[in-house]
Amino acid sequence: MIELDDTDRTILRALVQDATQSAGALGRKLGLSQPATWRRIRRLETAGVIKGRRLRLNAEALGFGVTVFLGVKLARKGQVSLEDFERAVSAIPEVQTVEHVLGLYDYRLRVVARDLSDFERVLRRRIMTLPGAGEVEANVLLSEERLPGPIG
Template identity: 40%
Template sequence: MTVSRVTLDRIDRKILQALQADARLSSADLAERVALTASPCWRRVKRLESDGVICAYEARLDPKKLGYHVTAFISVSLEKSHTQLVHEFEAAVAAIPQVLSCHRISGRYDHLLMVVSEDLEAYGLFAEKYINGLPGIKEVYTSFVLKEVKAPTNPPLPPLEFA
């Protein structure tokens, strides 16, 4: 499935940069930051939402403040890669709250999961109860995060296109 790229002008980019920095900006504050009046700014934001460029507004939470002191990346190989098994595995993973992300990948492993846990002992129980019981598991390889160097964030805005 190919998604068509949306063309952004300088004002769209300013709006997106402002919202990336603070998604809680009021319409008036956003309009002021991008040097527009409120109505045209609001229309641009609504267009960016309907075009799918802005797909959500969310609060980023600190896992450690919530008691999650361990982050792990889990590489998973499935017994067989037939479609039904892959869908069953992905549906099961999507239902586990501690799994922050799951990506189907190329290479030696089939999926890469990012999970959080309270500590190593809790991770062991989590892996035993949830990960090892997932449909079609052949191999699991876990890497623990020692230090977060750069946190997940929005992608960079593409360069301006010149006519």
């Protein structure tokens, strides 16, 4: 585990808020030079603290007004490999994330759809027809607040 100082934590907080900031702009806010800021960011990336920078799309603005978290229990464990299920479910464009979890369900999926009838179509025609798909539980997202998580 890498040792983080206050400057590292400040850089991480700033990048969580806006990952598009240049090292120069970020350095000016922190009172550091561009090269010093860049070296710190690079060190955090090399150590695996920063895993990448992602573009977050607004699903609603793109016409996907419904987000559903779907718990999926595999029907025939042992007959269908986890890799086969993961590969098949990951190929469905409406499935945004696939998480293998411990608990009542084997997988937690984040699914976007245009509306509830579109979600029903995706569920019936795509997800429930997957090899090994068994019991499911759907939770419709009502609102979401983005929390950056602990930085220390």
